[in-house]
Amino acid sequence: MSDRVRVVQFGAGPIGISCLKTVLSKPSHIELVGVIDIDPLKVGKDVGDILGLPEKTGIIVSADANAVLSATKPDVVLHTTSSFLARMYDQLILCASHGANVVSSTEELAYPYHRHPSISVELDRVAKENGVTLLGTGVNPGYAMDALALMATGVCNSVKSITVNREVNAGLRRLPLQQKVGAGITETLFAEKKATGMFGHIGLVESIRMIADGMGWTITRIEEQLDPVVSKKQVVTPYLTVEKGQVAGIHHHAYGYDGEELLITLDLKMFVGAENPRDEVVAESDPPMNLLVKGGIFGDTATVATLINNIPLVMESAPGLKTAKDIPLLRAFGTR
């Protein structure tokens, strides 16, 4: 079919592999034309073999991003290589210079303007020069704790404050997520990991900045705190066991102030044994707004969905560096 979107997958780690499976499940809408990854165990192999499919796809993983982009000229690149922008924004520039729109899972790209102002200016300039859209998004940041909160206020005349509560039962998620939140470790080890500054969720600050920008609010100070959730009982998951008194996961919370006025509260709990998993937006507003996603948004599969569902939206957006609040209304893509 000639109206299929030509897509390159850039990064074939766990999220990239999930993206590839979903991309290949939508053959009427998406044509996979290339895969880029630097892992020596994957380079040179057919994507079908990497995914464990019964048949080969004819798409060979390559470490040469420039060669893949030159040869395939994709409409959109699905980019899943890193959480951190400074490490890889040259990858985004390379995609843009080949005329490809990008949807990236990079958490820091979900709202990059504050943490990386000069990189943001550069990315926006290159995107506009090449007539493409660059977007960082995902479930969180990108949807559950920012875009959905903004959308909820769309029917409000006045809003004094916004609170978002996300509680995830990590016991239902894949092992890397359980490990990422520290399930089964001691409080002492949690404190050590926390001290490295590389532990916990990435994106609460980005989400606060996106909400504030969307609302036209000034934020003068952000406070962020990471605490362990200590398990009150033994919890057994398919992958591991958390004993009573061990760490079950993280409680990561952040607060956006204008002066002494608390405007935005983001409260994220991800732990095994969570009994009330949900996504909840509560606005102190007129009319009042209390929006609930029952059971919560299931991150493992939903993150991939968010990336793929943005494919048509980056194609129809005006060129430039965008965030979830700038593009047309998100919805599922390629479902029939």
Add this chain to the structure above:
Amino acid sequence: MSDRVRVVQFGAGPIGISCLKTVLSKPSHIELVGVIDIDPLKVGKDVGDILGLPEKTGIIVSADANAVLSATKPDVVLHTTSSFLARMYDQLILCASHGANVVSSTEELAYPYHRHPSISVELDRVAKENGVTLLGTGVNPGYAMDALALMATGVCNSVKSITVNREVNAGLRRLPLQQKVGAGITETLFAEKKATGMFGHIGLVESIRMIADGMGWTITRIEEQLDPVVSKKQVVTPYLTVEKGQVAGIHHHAYGYDGEELLITLDLKMFVGAENPRDEVVAESDPPMNLLVKGGIFGDTATVATLINNIPLVMESAPGLKTAKDIPLLRAFGTR
């Protein structure tokens, strides 16, 4: 302030009056520059007098739309004159020809392409010629039963069907809404009103079409049904009393099929005495999605909010005829 949005209110009926109150409550963000209405009781009067304000605003209601638009050159027109497009699309063309973006409460404009294809082509052409955006929206259609449902699917990889349930306690709403849903009339009178074809909610078909378009789904058949909700007990509202056995309100439901496959179900109940008011989106999807607005979106004030919150979005959108699914993410405007 020079960066305030210059707004003309076109239509000063009940919704228009509510818009004016909210517009005047946001003086740091919006400058009211003109009001158009044909009601002889309003023409020539100061808006302050019409709203019962202690002071005059200096804005006089005029019946001469062309003169007001010529003199004021607004950035955006808030348009609230009719539910039906064929009666007044010349008003939209007039606004566009004066270079004004339009946010309209006209229900048929929320998704006009199917019911009014030629008018839609004309409106899109004129909007693009004049570099402006024309948008019809509101709470319903425009948000609760279409845009919010689309947004909910944004984190889903596959979607088989979408159901939206909206239940409104009309007893908490203004008298015209209670009368609009037939509260307190007999079932016989309800049947007579229904037979006129001018009774019930306007917009379910538009909402189905918008969802289908957003999802890329083909709809071959729409079924729509209007039933009375008969009260099981006496209900007293501040405005009227519904006896047991009388009509309490409407149950308006619509179904979108592709062949024999039911894809979209919209179920709207608006009646006095509703005990579980809510807005609910349930997608048969992977991952599953069940989104709930507790207590429901309060239509009287929320409709006005939706119109005003779209002001900055029509200004930044690419020119043309747009619907709620085409513009950047809705959020509250001018709240601080």
